[in-house]
Amino acid sequence: MRNFKNLLFVALFLVTATVLGQTKITGTVVDDTNQPLPGASVVVKGTTNGTSTDFDGKFSLNAKTNSGTLVVSFIGFKSKEIAFSSSKKNLTIKLVEDAGALDEIVITATSFAIDRRTPVAVSTIKAADIEAKLGTQEFPEILKSTPGVYATKSGGGYGDGRINLRGFRSTNVAVMINGIPVNDMENGAVYWSNWAGLSDVTSAMQVQRGLGASKVAVPSIGGTINILSKSTDAEKGGIIRMHTGNNGYQKYGMTLSTGLMDNGFAVTASAAKISGEGYVNGLQFEGFNYFLNISKQINDNHKLSFNAIGAIQEHGQRYNRRTIAEYRATEQGGKRFNPDWGYRNGQVENTSFNFYHKPQLSLNHDWIISDKTFLTTNIYASFGSGGGRRTQGDGNKFVNDDYRLGDIDQPIDFDRIVAENAANGANGATDIFAASKNSHEWYGVLSTLKTELTETISLSGGLDARSYVGSHWYEVTDLLGGQYYFNDDLDEKTGGQALKVGDRFNKDYDGNVARYGIFTQLEYSQNELSVFLSSSLSNTTYSKDDFMSFGSEDRESDKADFLGYSVKTGANYNLDSQQKVFANVGYFSRAPFWDAVFENDFGVDLLEDPLNEKVFSAELGYGFKSQVFSANVNLYHTTWLDRSMSFSLADANGDNITSNVTGLDALHKGVEVDFLFKPIDKLTITGMASLGNWKWKDDASANTFNDTTGEVISSGTVYAKGLKVSDAAQTTFAFGVKYDLLEKTSISLDYNYAGDNYATMNVTGRTIELDEGEVLTESDLEKIEGYRQDAWKMPNYHLFDLGLNHGFEIGGLESTLTANMNNIFDVEYISDANNGDSSNYDTALVYYGAGRTFSLGLKVKF
Template identity: 40%
Template sequence: MNMKKWLLTALFFLSITTVFAQGKISGIIQDNNGALPGANVVIEGTSTGTSTSFDGTFSLNAATSKGNVVVSFLGFTSKTIPFTIVNGQADLGTIVLSDEGNVLGEVVITSTVIDVAKDRKTPVAVSTIKASEIKEKLGNQEFPEMLANTPSVYATKSGGGFGDSRINIRGFAQENIAVMVNGMPVNDMENSAVFWSNWAGLSDVTSAMQVQRGLGSSKLAISSVGGTINIITRTSDMKEGGSFTATLGNNDYIKTVGSYSTGKMKNGLSASILLGNAQGNMYADGTQFSAQNYFIGLGYEINDKHDLQFTFTGAPQWHNQRSAAPTIAQYLKYGGGSEPNRKYNSDWGVLNGEQYSFRTNFYHKPIASLNYNWKINDKTKLSTVFYGSWGRGGGSNGAGAIRGNRFFADNLRLTDGTINMNLIQAWNSGYPTSLGTRSQVGGAYQNSASTSNNLTNGISKISSVNSHDWYGGIINLNRKLSESFTLDFGLDARTYRGYHFQVLNDLIGATNYSDNFDVNNVNDAGVQQPRILSETYSTRPSFNPLTDVKGQEKINYNNDGLVRWYGAFTQLEYTQGNLSAFVQGAISQQGFKRVDYFKYKSSDPLSSTDFENILGGNVKGGANYNINEKHNVFLNAGYYSKQPFFNAVYPNNASLVNGNLVNEKILGFEAGYGFRSSIFNANLNLYHTTWKDRYQRSTDNAADNPGGYYDFAGITEIHSGVELDVNARIMDKLRLNGMFSYGNWVYDGNSTSNRYDANNAPIAGGTSQTLYLDKVKVGNVAQMTASVGADYEVVKNLRFDANYRFSDKLYAFISPGSFSVEGHKGSLELPSYGLLDTGVSFKIHRTKDSKDSFNLRLNINNLLDEVYIAESRSNIFADDKVSTAANAPTYQQAGRTYDGVADANTVYFGYGRTWNLTFRYEF
């Protein structure tokens, strides 16, 4: 159907709506400062709605003589207003929305711990995605992908395993993006990492998600260098009702979710529960998974001054991964030579008729929180949250070798590129193979971590366990000093203990495993002895979040990382007429301690260090001015002194503190302009961020310094750019949206090194390295993104939407330590690409006047089946030589390129066409 027919269809249904209308509803929407242009007005239980014009007025046709209209605006408490049509009219007069509480979606946020940015008030760049959009468009995608159409956001599936996606905001990786759940920071306290598979259940319990790019509005001393992802989950006092959802997708994906909320009952109690299960395979081969999720919320409104909310949520899961990025040549080889096999995964095989992966991630990370809100009086509120998180699990790998061949070696592969698991099992068990027959050690087929070429060793599957216990609390006092000034003051405390060791998962036919890394395992003469182990542990998550990890038999390494955090923060807000402003400051002390049970004798002081305490903090401020009902501008600026990660404090897996330990320093500036009208909204942002003293380490390969490394100082990045997002309501049934962002994210200046030995002690001599980084593009991200989308209601309750997203200036991942030679070629630029996603939604109520509804949603992602490289882990150019030989040709000369990229690069291709179909019943 061409565009002309679409428009005729739209006009036809508009005319029908007009003919059968019972009358017109009109009114004016205001806040305490005047008109609210762009406020949403919807007739309850229908899709009939409109937006207020620049003077706050609205009018819409009603098909019934009585009902309710729901008025909402981001950052304000929604209102439900009854109407009755008399003589074809219903004038609702002036409706005033209150902004006394933070509001997102259906949830009114009474806790001042949660910082929600408000439109035309909070001076930050922000995008909000509500639960309705997440329910419709997520399907079998990953949670971060919901943000892919946000300016300056680059989200990919990375290796493609369940929950293995990653997100980048303004050129900063997610380790430098603060992720908050109901105001609680959830980035790992040792390395700030976020593993989305641990939070897979969040998509089912999220009421709304805000992406605050840049400084963000959080009062805490968190390092939101690139931005803040603020996730607001369900609460127990949601409106009464429930739902049942079933989703089917490609590759045998199936997910079911059920939920119910009592709503706030007369006695002040409320409860909400959700249970879900998902299983199947992801797009890449060998990526089977199984995941569950649960949410329990209990609430008690004691009276109008005291409110308690308890939540407990978790998502135990296991999934096989594609951790190793294959080369382009491998994708081509196993795709027939002309087109790449985008699904190729080099980490798995088949054993006993079942999928067997050496790379399995398994984890269960529940989080419990208790929120208490006390309205002391009309001017003073006290909000507290106390929380705990217990992570149990890890990720597996292969250990050892067969005749020097590790599990990923070509000699151990079948013709389809999968791992020959039958060969490995036969060798481990002592049967003759194409590589010979294994010899015994002490009458046993004994595996170890050795990779040397001998007849005695074999291959095992082992896991690196990264479990933790984490407790914290946040207290915030909010005081309205006057009609214009509001003061916040609070405390933030956290304590964390991470358990890091390896265990044996599968001997794959061998008898036992020999480990010789525990210096405290000695005989009567005090001589270190190997430990002979045979107990194995499952690569499936424990549903008990308090499982004891200390009693497990550990191999290779065994240490704990302890982190303590104490913080204080304050914020002063000013609101008067069209001007709103804030200034905020926070200080934190982060302490790091390392305990090692294998590397040091228990009598050695280094087996348990003291806490290394480091101060950090931030200060930021900004102002927003509403020029009139349509135009507003804002400015903000901030400075962060960010403590380094745990591995920078104790580098090289040793217990000596880094001798060149400095805080990272971030200085950011931002300006924005907003336009609001009844049919068109736009936001334009400019930003400039300087990131100094980035930590970087590289190996020292000199023969006189085995195990040593270079520590680089003064690495600086500059991230600047422009962002634009727009949306328009062309007619009641047609909405358009779009965004454009362009960044210039580069390294600034060069860096010189200090030299250290394997024990972290500074040493002289050797050749001091220089990293020639000046003007090198920051990698692993697209620096230009754009999208355009449309949502059209074909007939009542039947909607179609489509979105096209384009990524350009996409650079490969780079390690700064690789730029030690002057005159290098910089960052490898990958081919640009565009993706078209589409969806169809249908909704019907059980009866004409019923609130119960049946919802059907079909999503097709990458409809055109675009073949594209989403990320590259290497930086090899087409005009680089294929070998070090003097007369070696370049990759281009040798015909070894794909789409202009050298085929030796290790990459992840993006997913091809995928689909998901969701049925949801709401009651």
């Protein structure tokens, strides 16, 4: 009994000592103007015990000792050490903007811009803002309140969202994940469904408008979106996420991180399952997102980091647009009606359906060679496979309203189509499912060396090399009850083809792209002045192996080489501790995209004398930042010469008609303003205005063909001069209010306006040359079949979004409840449009944006 009492006493002593030896530290991390820094890392020095700040810059941490030192860090700021004790445990920590040691490597490797130093127009969105406001929106939509940005859900399918920046489509906006470019090597496109898991692991996302600061050999035109994922900065522990929303939206996921361990390793893994029915009818989706980072801090000078990210997904699509009148004649209305789905054996079936998996793997090495020199090298690979379902056939039953389960706005009766194909027997199917299959292998290396030549001058340079093979073919996937399908689209040499499931037809080729280049940048920074001069030189080679060509001599194309270059310079001057001014100017010549090099997808013929695209851009900016108010004003002027553009419109039979336009000149100019006002600690007011004026400057030539058959429909001169650049709102406004109801509870209201948005038009139909300012009368137009005066100006619209964030504890675990309602007034608006029949504005083909949607999310940290 005595021994038991002694043991009990010792145990009680140890527990008491442990409890008394712990200190709960709370505080707030801010910048030099007292603005909170969400996502800042706070670690007890010499341990792996740490946390990160919430969206208000606040943190709470249990230290195992009564006193010690905290190490606080955030990308773009100098790390800071601050002492804590049992009597000094509620801290306000102010970080100073700068870049040092490893932070400088991260910034250079990912091309992040630094405020008050990098002379570009920039907006940075922290992880907490993404978490608080994304909800069921597409990932690009989180940027919709950013100056110059226009983002929509497009047809409404999962991951089908798109983004324009200063009037430039995503094909001309560079998207980089951890410093690695992800735009398609052939056409520059970004498919956001491939990156659906980014929202769970992003630590910061930065939008650089205009020339930007990206260190790659081939620069972007509209701007750059840099996405930085978590690695060694991730907090030890885990996060469980659960989301639900409108129309069956469900998302479950978990993120686990070791933090930086004593052996120098840090591992972060994230996975999420997502599914739903979609806001638009017939757009069911399902996906699995994953992310893995394994980092090793080898020593003070070397760090390795391996990343794997991807999304396995499939989703229905709304491919065919309808006119406003046709949408309004439906029971569901324009926001929900989808003509491209129906039922087969009682199950949902889509005529347009996307399935894809594009994992990206990368290995990054950071090497601090000396106090003044470091090298960062990223080797990466991407392997994509999947495609999109399309329809094929002569009966046009998929777009024939007689083949619907009731009225014209009802789902397609696929059972009837199957029965009729089966009844045709040996005569074959009239309408089938095919798929446009696409796969690729992409390898690249991006390496940057930076050295300080003097205390004020630094030099950086590097290599950007990429090799890509993309395979593209049409394949029969479902005969829909038929025995075969007879394809006579390309029968000059074959007499037609009797196709069965798995057979390839019409298109089957490999596109080969090799791009390699070098870049260099000289920077001068002393006191309040920063100046840079950069240049690059690159070569892009295109070639094609066509497996549908007949005869081996026709299978391989000639190689097309395009030498590109760029030069840009800029300066930032801090007038005082609160004000800055900057300017940048640049000119570059880059290789055209694939569609401007080859005549079409059929055969190996090159277009005659394809031209490099040239861009001249200039920008002026002013910034002000104080403890209660900050604002930025930017003026930009971008001239785009010899632009090549490809756009597609569906004809009356549902066939895709593509026009490749070359030699266009465009002028994009405008002004952007954004501000943040914090009159009291609990209230934050934000706003922005973006006023653009984007027009085509001259005429061009175009080649229009049928996507399915390769048949050339027309070619010649198009008179585009004076037309408005379409596909994005040229005038946007945003206004936001966030109020902190409690210490960890806030409510936000955001307003967005979009105006001066012009429908995409088939410029090949504009066959009359007009003098400057000349306008045709209505009687003139009646005499000119197929002529349109200008692109249709879509109605302006206003949207309001509401958000609530509430922090609390569940069983001692830090938890956050997030609620979002987008388009709270259920506004009906048109987000995307094609002109349709060029002689009648009422036939414009449109997509309506989503109506009222909602989501509820719970995050639990452990």
